[in-house]
Amino acid sequence: MLLTLAPMESLTGIVFRRRHHEFFGGVDRYYTPFVTPTVEPEFTERQMRELSPEANRGMNVVPQLMAKDADRFLWAAKRLAELGYSEVNLNLGCPMGTVTGKGKGCGFLRHPDELREFFESVFAEPLPIAVSVKTRLGWNTEEEFDDLIRVYADFPISELVIHARVRNDFYKGDPRTECFLRALPKLPMPVGFNGDIHLVSQISEWEKTHPELQSLMIGRASVANPAIFREARGGAPASGEELAAFHDALMADYAAAFGSIGNTVGHMKQYWFYMKNMFEGGEKLFKQLLKTKNVSDYESLVQEIATTLPIRTEPAYGWWKPV
Numbered sequence: 481m482l483l484t485l486a487p488m489e490s491l492t493g494i495v496f497r498r499r500h501h502e503f504f505g506g507v508d509r510y511y512t513p514f515v516t517p518t519v520e521p522e523f524t525e526r527q528m529r530e531l532s533p534e535a536n537r538g539m540n541v542v543p544q545l546m547a548k549d550a551d552r553f554l555w556a557a558k559r560l561a562e563l564g565y566s567e568v569n570l571n572l573g574c575p576m577g578t579v580t581g582k583g584k585g586c587g588f589l590r591h592p593d594e595l596r597e598f599f600e601s602v603f604a605e606p607l608p609i610a611v612s613v614k615t616r617l618g619w620n621t622e623e624e625f626d627d628l629i630r631v632y633a634d635f636p637i638s639e640l641v642i643h644a645r646v647r648n649d650f651y652k653g654d655p656r657t658e659c660f661l662r663a664l665p666k667l668p669m670p671v672g673f674n675g676d677i678h679l680v681s682q683i684s685e686w687e688k689t690h691p692e693l694q695s696l697m698i699g700r701a702s703v704a705n706p707a708i709f710r711e712a713r714g715g716a717p718a719s720g721e722e723l724a725a726f727h728d729a730l731m732a733d734y735a736a737a738f739g740s741i742g743n744t745v746g747h748m749k750q751y752w753f754y755m756k757n758m759f760e761g762g763e764k765l766f767k768q769l770l771k772t773k774n775v776s777d778y779e780s781l782v783q784e785i786a787t788t789l790p791i792r793t794e795p796a797y798g799w800w801k802p803v
Contacts (some may be wrong), residue, residue: 489701497512541565566609567610723786727748757796
């Protein structure tokens with residue numbers, strides 16, 4: 481079973497992927513945060529920094545596109561094939577209002593007939609690249625997934641990765657695993673599962689009980705415990721020294737990319753929201769770290785966390801269920 485790293489906007493971009501691959505590895509497939517094709521049939525300079533084959537060398541990377549216009553999707557998919565990619569992923573899972581309000585991401589799921597027309601155009605002719613899809617179960621209710629299954633089943637989708645929630649769940653509550661499992665026999669293509677896989681023991685359980693799945697996609701846990709993939713393959717858990725070195729490498733790369741250490745500190749706090757779950761105690765330190773805007777104070781707090789707080793054997797996730 482493949483273990484894949486989910487696309488997470490502003491978190492799992494090229495800087496994170498390169499450093500994660502260098503420090504931890506174990507990922508069978510990295511998905512890029514979504515790229516939106518423009519009217520002009522060429523990627524922007526900023527998008528190419530994310531998609532450049534040279535920057536992604538040595539990793540198995542699948543670019544993700546956000547689109548509801550088939551023509552834009554097609555030029556982007558064909559361009560990605562020219563760049564050497566073998567697969568492109570369509571984002572039908574993003575729940576954010578800025579996306580769904582434009583009828584993209586989860587917003588597309590409200591209109592199965594329009595989605596069918598989109599796929600009819602996309603697959604009208606043979607493509608030089610495989611097309612996979614990341615979806616949710618629906619917009620309001622999981623019962624909507626039956627209509628979506630009928631659409632997906634009619635097209636040569638290379639893999640359907642299912643985040644087992646509806647849009648209105650956002651990321652809250654338990655995944656709707658029973659609905660996902662009921663749908664499996666109805667889906668003719670390879671299927672992947674996504675939704676609250678946070679522990680190595682969960683990966684092992686899924687591999688044991690549902691070997692028919694092609695992949696497990698891991699999102700937030702990959703930032704909280706970047707060694708989770710390695711551990712799942714029998715490797716060592718992350719050490720405090722390793723996490724500190726990983727953090728410092730990320731920070732240096734972002735500082736070079738942003739040209740501002742102040743902006744870098746703000747960006748790194750997004751990672752600490754998840755990474756703090758790897759450390760025992762330190763609530764006061766983390767509160768100070770997430771609050772400070774002073775670069776020197778931030779660096780001092782990071783040093784104190786890295787040198788004084790023990791690493792947990794299994795993370796205790798603040799946004800999930802305490803372990």
